[in-house]
Amino acid sequence: MNETILEIKNLKAYYKILKGEVKAVDDISLEIRRGEILGLAGESGCGKSTLASTLISRKPPLHYISGEVKLLGQDIMNMSKEEFQKMRLKNISIIPQYALDAFSPTKKIRTFIADLVSEHGIKPDEEFFEKVKERLDFVNLDHSVLDRYPMELSGGMKQRVIMVISTILDPEFIIADEITSALDVSSQRFVATLLARLRDEGIIGSVLFITHDLSILYQIAERIMVMYAGHFVEIGPTDEIIGNPCHPYTKALISSLPRVGIQYKDKKLSGIKGTPPSLLNIGEGCRFRFRCPYAAGECEETPQREKINDGHYIACWRWQEIGSDSNE
Amino acid sequence: MAKEFWKKHENLYYAITNKKVIFGLTIFILVILLAIFGPMLTPYEYDEYAGAPYSPPSRQHLFGTNIMGQDVFTMTVYGLRTTLIVGLIAGTIATIIGCVVGFLAGYYGGSWFDEILMSLTNIFVVIPQLALLIILSAFLEVRGIMVMSIIVSATAWPWLARAVRAQTLSLRNQDYVNLSRISSLKVPRILREDIASNMFSYIFMSYILQFNGTMLATVQLEFLGLGPTKGISLGLVMQNAVNWNAIQLGMWWWGIIPGLILTVMITALYFVNTGLDAAFNPRLREM
Amino acid sequence: MSEQVQNVMSVRNLSKVFKSGVFKPKYTVAVQDVSFDIKPGTIISLIGESGSGKTTIGKLILKLIKPSSGKIYYKGKDIEEIRNKDELKEYYKKVQGIFQDPFATFNPLYRVDRIFDMIYDSFGYDKSNKEERIHQVLQDVNLVPERTLGKFPHQLSGGQLQRLLIARALLMDVDVLIADELISMLDASTRIGVLNLLVELTEKKGMSVIFITHDLNLGYYISDESLIMYKGRLVESGDTKKIYESPVHPYTKMLFNSVPEIGKRWDPEEEFLPEQVIKDVEEFYKENAGKGFAAAGENHYVLYSID
Numbered sequence: 001m002n003e004t005i006l007e008i009k010n011l012k013a014y015y016k017i018l019k020g021e022v023k024a025v026d027d028i029s030l031e032i033r034r035g036e037i038l039g040l041a042g043e044s045g046c047g048k049s050t051l052a053s054t055l056i057s058r059k060p061p062l063h064y065i066s067g068e069v070k071l072l073g074q075d076i077m078n079m080s081k082e083e084f085q086k087m088r089l090k091n092i093s094i095i096p097q098y099a100l101d102a103f104s105p106t107k108k109i110r111t112f113i114a115d116l117v118s119e120h121g122i123k124p125d126e127e128f129f130e131k132v133k134e135r136l137d138f139v140n141l142d143h144s145v146l147d148r149y150p151m152e153l154s155g156g157m158k159q160r161v162i163m164v165i166s167t168i169l170d171p172e173f174i175i176a177d178e179i180t181s182a183l184d185v186s187s188q189r190f191v192a193t194l195l196a197r198l199r200d201e202g203i204i205g206s207v208l209f210i211t212h213d214l215s216i217l218y219q220i221a222e223r224i225m226v227m228y229a230g231h232f233v234e235i236g237p238t239d240e241i242i243g244n245p246c247h248p249y250t251k252a253l254i255s256s257l258p259r260v261g262i263q264y265k266d267k268k269l270s271g272i273k274g275t276p277p278s279l280l281n282i283g284e285g286c287r288f289r290f291r292c293p294y295a296a297g298e299c300e301e302t303p304q305r306e307k308i309n310d311g312h313y314i315a316c317w318r319w320q321e322i323g324s325d326s327n328e
Numbered sequence: 329m330a331k332e333f334w335k336k337h338e339n340l341y342y343a344i345t346n347k348k349v350i351f352g353l354t355i356f357i358l359v360i361l362l363a364i365f366g367p368m369l370t371p372y373e374y375d376e377y378a379g380a381p382y383s384p385p386s387r388q389h390l391f392g393t394n395i396m397g398q399d400v401f402t403m404t405v406y407g408l409r410t411t412l413i414v415g416l417i418a419g420t421i422a423t424i425i426g427c428v429v430g431f432l433a434g435y436y437g438g439s440w441f442d443e444i445l446m447s448l449t450n451i452f453v454v455i456p457q458l459a460l461l462i463i464l465s466a467f468l469e470v471r472g473i474m475v476m477s478i479i480v481s482a483t484a485w486p487w488l489a490r491a492v493r494a495q496t497l498s499l500r501n502q503d504y505v506n507l508s509r510i511s512s513l514k515v516p517r518i519l520r521e522d523i524a525s526n527m528f529s530y531i532f533m534s535y536i537l538q539f540n541g542t543m544l545a546t547v548q549l550e551f552l553g554l555g556p557t558k559g560i561s562l563g564l565v566m567q568n569a570v571n572w573n574a575i576q577l578g579m580w581w582w583g584i585i586p587g588l589i590l591t592v593m594i595t596a597l598y599f600v601n602t603g604l605d606a607a608f609n610p611r612l613r614e615m
Numbered sequence: 616m617s618e619q620v621q622n623v624m625s626v627r628n629l630s631k632v633f634k635s636g637v638f639k640p641k642y643t644v645a646v647q648d649v650s651f652d653i654k655p656g657t658i659i660s661l662i663g664e665s666g667s668g669k670t671t672i673g674k675l676i677l678k679l680i681k682p683s684s685g686k687i688y689y690k691g692k693d694i695e696e697i698r699n700k701d702e703l704k705e706y707y708k709k710v711q712g713i714f715q716d717p718f719a720t721f722n723p724l725y726r727v728d729r730i731f732d733m734i735y736d737s738f739g740y741d742k743s744n745k746e747e748r749i750h751q752v753l754q755d756v757n758l759v760p761e762r763t764l765g766k767f768p769h770q771l772s773g774g775q776l777q778r779l780l781i782a783r784a785l786l787m788d789v790d791v792l793i794a795d796e797l798i799s800m801l802d803a804s805t806r807i808g809v810l811n812l813l814v815e816l817t818e819k820k821g822m823s824v825i826f827i828t829h830d831l832n833l834g835y836y837i838s839d840e841s842l843i844m845y846k847g848r849l850v851e852s853g854d855t856k857k858i859y860e861s862p863v864h865p866y867t868k869m870l871f872n873s874v875p876e877i878g879k880r881w882d883p884e885e886e887f888l889p890e891q892v893i894k895d896v897e898e899f900y901k902e903n904a905g906k907g908f909a910a911a912g913e914n915h916y917v918l919y920s921i922d
Contacts, residue, residue, distance in 0.1 A: 018341075043802035140888060155665070156889055184664035185829060186889040189873035189881060196883075212802060215875040242877055256807045258836040259876050260859055264814050269836070271807035275772040503714040504722040507730065510677055510712055512704045512737040525724050 005206050006032040006173055011067035013047075013054040020281040021064070024050040026230040028067075029305070032173065037199060037207040039221030039238070041214050041253075045276055047230040048210045049097060052177045056094045071173060089120050093171035097178045099162040103150035110146040113165055122169075135164045138203075139194055156187025160194070167198060172205035179209075180216055188216065196220045215257060218242055223311070226250050229276045229287035232305065236312035246308055246319045249288045286316070294322050348603030355596035359589065363412050366405025374398065374406040374560045385581055392581040395572050400565070404586045407562040410473065411550070411590075414561075415543030417477035418484065422542060423535045425481070426488030431519050433489070434496025446493070449486045457483040457545070465554035476556050480545045488534055495530060499523050529608040536601050540594050547590060562586050622652040622688075623790050623823050624676070624710075629685035631671050645671040647847040648685070653791065656821040658814065660834035660855065662870075663844035669827045670715075672844075673793040676825070677712045678703070689791070708738055711784045712793040716800055717776035721768035727776070728764050730783050738787070752782040756812055774805035778812070785816060795827045810837055831874045835859050840914075843867050845896070849908075853915035863917045865895035 013025040025047040032038050042048045054065060055076075069077045071092055076084060096102070103112060113132065114124035122128065133143050139160040145153060153161070159179060167174065176195060180188040198204045209221055217224050218238060225235040226249065234247040245251045252272045262269065274291040286303050289295040296318060303315045316322075343349055372378040378389065378399035385392045391400035433445040464479050465471065471479075499505065500523070508518045524531070549555050550563020551570075569575075569583030631646040646668040653659055663669040674680045676687055678694060687694045689710060697706050714720045721727060731749050735742060750760045756778040768776060777797060784792050794813065798806035814837055817824055828834050834841055834855070841858050843851040845866040851858055862868045869892045873881075881887070899919075906919035 043804060140890075184889075185831070185875075186664065186869060186873045186892065188875065189887060190889050192875070193881065193883070193887065213875065214803070215877050218877050219875050219881050253804055254877065256803055257877055258807070258810075258830075258832040259878065260832055260835050260871070260874070262832075262836055263855075264811070264837050268811060269807045271809075271811070272804035273808070275774060275805065503716060503720040506674075506677075506679055506712070506714060507720050508722075508733060509679060510707050511730070511733040512700075512707050513733055521725070522722055526722070 003034045004031045005034045005072060006208075007068075007070040008055075009068040009070075011051070011054065011069060012065065013050055014064040015050075016063040017280075022279045023230050023282055024279055025054060027302075028227070028232050030225060030232075030235065032206045032208060034172075034206055035199065036223065037196065037209055037221045039217030039224040040208060040210045040227065041212065041217055041224060042227040042233075043212060043276060045229070045279070046227045047279075048227055049177055050230075051227075052094065052175045052208070052210055056092065056175060085120070089117075089122070089166070089169045089171060091171060092173050092175075093166045093169070094175040094177065095162055095166045095179050097181075099179075100155055100158050100182055102162075103158060105150055108147055108149060109153075109161060112150070113146075113161075116165060117168070128168075131168065132164060135168065138198075138201075139164055140190075154187070155183050156190060159183060159187065159191050163191070163194065163198075167204050170203050170205075173208070174204050174206070175208045175210065177210045178212070180211060181213065189219075192216055192220050214242070214254065215259075226253070229282075230279055231287050231302075232315050233288070234312075234314045234316075236308070240312055246312075246314050246322075247288075247316050248292050248294050248319075248322060294318050342607035343604055346603040346607050348599045349607065350603075352596040352599030352601075352603060355592060356600065359408070359593045359596070360412070362405060362589075363408040366408070367402070370399065370402045370405065372399045372402045374403045378402065382577075382579065384579075391585045392579070394568070394574070394579065394582045395577070400582055400585065403560055403565050404562070404589065407560045407565050407586065408589065410556065410559055410561040411543060411546055411563065414473055414476045414480065414546045414556075415539055417473070418480035418542035418546065419535065419539035421477060421481035422484035422538050423488060423531070426485040426534075426538075427492050427524070427531060429485070429489040430492025431496055431523060434493040435500055435515065435519060435523065437493070437497045437500065442493075446490075449489045452483065452486040453490070455483070458548070461545070461549055462552070462554060465549065471554075471556050472558065473556060476546065476549070477542075480542045480549070484538055484542050484545065488538060491534070492527070492531070495527055496523055499526060529604070533601055533604055533608075536597055536604075540597050543590075544594065562590055621654070623655045623690060624653040625688040625691075626651050626672070626676070627686045627688070629672065629675060629687065630683050631668070631675060631680065632683045644847050646675070646682075649844075649847075649849045650685075651842055651849065651852060653823045653825065655790070655823055656817060657840065658817055658824040658826055658838045660838035660841045661825055661827045661844065662829065662831060662834045662841055664829055664870075666846070667844040668847040669844050670795055673712060673795045673825065673827055676791075676793055677710065678706070704738060708787060709790040710793075711787060711789045711791070712795065713777065713780045713784065713797055715796040717773045717780065718768060718800075720780060721776060723768055725767075726764075727766055727768055727771065727779055730779065731786065734783065734787060748786060749782075752785045753779075755785055755816075756782045757808070758782065772805075773801050774809060777801065777809050781809070781812060781816070784822075785820070788820065789822055791823050791825065793825045793827065796829070797826070798833070799828070799830070806833075813837070831859075831870055832876065843870070848918060848921070850918045851916065853911075854913075857912060857915040861912075863911050863915075865899045866892055869895070 008028060008030050011025060011028045015022040015024055028051060040048050040051070055069060065077065068075060071087065076087070117124050117128070136143055136145065141157060141160055145157065145161065150158060180191055183191060195207060195209065199207060209217065211217060221238050223236065224238050224241040226233040226241070226247070228249050234241065234245065234250045241250060242254060245254055256269055256271045258269060272291050277287055277290060284300065284302050286299040289299040292299070298317045303317050305313050305315050308314055375398065377397040379393050379397055381393055381395050381397040383389050383393045389399050389401060391404060393399055429445055429449060433442045436442050460483055461479055468475055505518060505522050508522050546555070547563040550561045551567045553567060555561050555563050565586045566583050574580070574582040627650050629646055629649045633643045633645055634640045635643070649672065661669045661672060675682050678697070689706065694706065697703050722729065734740070735745060753760045753763060758775060758778050763771065763775065763779065797813070798809050801809060810833065813824060816822065826834065826838055838855050840853065841855045842849055843858065843864065843866070850864045851862065851867045858867065862871055873887070900921055903919035904922055908916060908918050911917045
């Protein structure tokens with residue numbers, strides 16, 4: 001069970017724009033084990049979506065990439081386009097963030113699917129659609145959606161169609177990028193549990209579930225990694241990250257989540273003052289120090305990854321001093 | 329300092345560094361210069377007997393002479409002036425009418441006011457342009473530059489009005505328009521600041537296209553003998569060339585050179601247009 | 616009538632039908648027969664998913680669109696009768712809105728100061744202390760005037776822009792503020808700050824807020840009363856705590872079942888289908904036929920049937 005399927009080491013991905021360099025992903029390392037759902041959480045602009053696109057497309061405007069990414073032991077960063085293309089859908093696949101807008105309004109779902117998979121070198125024949133239908137059953141969609149237009153489907157239904165397509169070849173590793181954010185609460189639950197069910201059934205291997213919503217990760221992820229402004233913050237088993245966060249950012253993030261049962265009148269939640277820094281030409285140092293109540297001189301230097309206990313790592317100079325004093 | 333300026337005006341930076349824009353604009357400016365200074369470079373009048381008829385291009389007659397011994401270069405530069413002016417005035421009128429109708433119809437989209445404006449526009453759209461122009465021209469026996477411009481612009485504005493209306497309809501639902509509305513801003517100010525300003529690049533490009541279109545329409549009319557009754561124009565030069573069977577008589581310079589200048593100018597403007605499109609639209613920007 | 620004067624705003628049997636197409640018009644019912652009251656100085660949450668009609672209600676109250684039927688009373692006065700410009704100005708002086716997307720609420724071509732300039736130009740406020748007052752309200756919403764004024768919208772964050780809009784409402788001293796998905800575009804770490812600010816201001820200034828949201832937890836956190844909307848209808852309303860503790864309508868129940876929450880995991884054994892709710896609601900209406908919109912307890916109302 002503990003076999004590593006994806007290994008990222010010191011990954012850096014920068015954008016180049018007119019005014020300089022945006023360090024969107026800076027020195028990120030992580031491992032994903034076979035059969036697990038790893039949640040990647042962070043605010044907008046923390047680099048989580050850049051991380052996903054680095055893994056899957058390596059396209060401009062991403063201009064500087066360094067570090068190592070090994071998928072099933074193969075270095076995918078230095079792979080040729082053709083070689084990588086062969087791994088797409090079968091070994092690595094993505095459910096992209098704006099997938100819901102990807103549908104062409106004039107194409108029936110069947111045509112859309114056929115066009116999409118033939119781009120990946122799959123023949124959309126009878127046999128293929130038999131499998132699609134099987135999967136539609138699995139996600140509780142009627143076969144008739146194939147002959148409908150995107151306009152006739154709700155957001156949640158479209159998201160399920162997208163999930164069927166991206167998992168059609170039983171990928172060993174899949175990236176789910178903000179797949180629930182555009183959906184209604186009820187569809188959110190269905191789609192999120194669906195992902196877990198696909199994994200339980202062995203249809204997909206491991207999942208990197210990217211979202212800004214920690215409460216969804218709490219529902220389905222085994223481990224959670226938190227990023228802030230392109231940097232690694234904290235990683236650990238879900239219950240430990242939620243129940244015993246050690247990084248000041250993770251702590252603040254979790255204590256700012258409203259939940260049923262808490263009313264303003266009774267208990268005032270606190271947010272984090274300020275906003276994330278601009279990643280344009282950003283220098284050394286912990287990137288949270290501008291908003292961190294515990295920031296000190298040493299935070300001017302970029303913190304190193306430290307082990308708290310088994311599987312729980314952090315990047316903060318002062319986590320031991322801070323301890324658990326603010327654990328409300 | 330300069331760097332600061334470009335950071336603020338990214339669009340302008342991308343516009344003037346775009347190869348298509350540079351290429352198109354250079355040619356267009358050359359043609360304009362030719363129209364402005366051309367008449368000063370030539371010792372002849374456009375309607376006088378300037379030299380031996382049938383002369384091919386030479387040093388005395390850059391574009392040769394025609395069957396009546398008139399200097400084709402002189403006729404071309406004078407004609408270019410008229411055509412450009414008519415095109416410019418007509419393009420401006422058409423753009424203004426199109427925008428005003430489009431803004432109003434779009435802003436009041438769905439109301440009876442919109443219905444009336446759009447029915448009017450649709451009537452103009454279905455009228456065959458050429459037929460209307462011929463009839464109008466035929467009724468107005470004396471036609472100067474202004475009259476010509478109005479005739480041409482009358483059929484040029486409708487498509488712009490419809491396009492601007494569609495754009496306005498989508499902008500109208502923007503939240504900043506709603507904010508202006510609940511700030512009790514007057515409608516003309518909303519149209520000006522919230523809608524027109526945010527369509528500036530679109531309108532600017534439409535203006536170029538309008539200019540192109542009206543110029544072509546002008547030349548067409550002139551070519552059919554429906555141009556200004558006084559003076560000279562590019563279309564008239566070409567019409568005369570055809571009437572006198574210039575090509576068959578081997579005087580290719582008479583008809584082809586003026587036509588070529590017109591073609592080059594219009595192509596240049598299309599280059600500017602597509603170049604600007606790329607500059608204003610970040611997704612088309614070449615990184 | 617006296618009851619309506621007491622409430623700062625009353626909505627009665629409000630409906631809105633959208634028509635699209637000319638020759639074969641298609642009608643979409645966005646809001647159907649919705650009634651509720653807002654007391655002065657309270658926050659009321661309008662909760663629903665996409666297509667529930669919650670945003671349409673906000674727009675109707677702001678007079679950005681016209682109702683198909685039904686009435687909206689502001690301090691006892693039917694707002695449909697507000698027709699001339701001066702009366703409309705008076706209305707907008709007291710009833711204001713903040714829209715979902717802060718970036719879309721600012722015209723990108725103008726500096727953010729424009730939102731203040733517009734109200735000074737329109738509503739004839741005393742301009743002699745304009746700068747002072749703006750600085751004051753900006754400080755009230757925790758913004759540094761020097762770092763905010765004179766900037767273009769893209770130079771500020773979503774949270775800062777939302778604060779600016781709250782400052783604008785504050786400057787105007789409004790009676791009713793419609794906050795449409797005020798914080799849904801903001802990140803978790805910044806949204807609570809904006810939310811707290813909103814409550815503080817309600818308490819201090821006595822303004823009423825209609826808080827439109829899809830997030831149950833946020834609704835619970837901030838409001839005294841809640842309205843749950845489903846497909847254009849009000850299905851459950853009343854005291855927030857009561858609704859949250861003992862929801863009656865199947866749709867409300869489903870919402871509570873599906874909202875992700877830290878500390879409470881979804882039951883993996885439970886068969887959960889979002890489509891199921893349509894059948895559940897139908898059944899519920901059939902079972903309770905004839906009961907209509909009725910009380911389920913003190914200050915707790917449920918739509919039992921739609922006959």
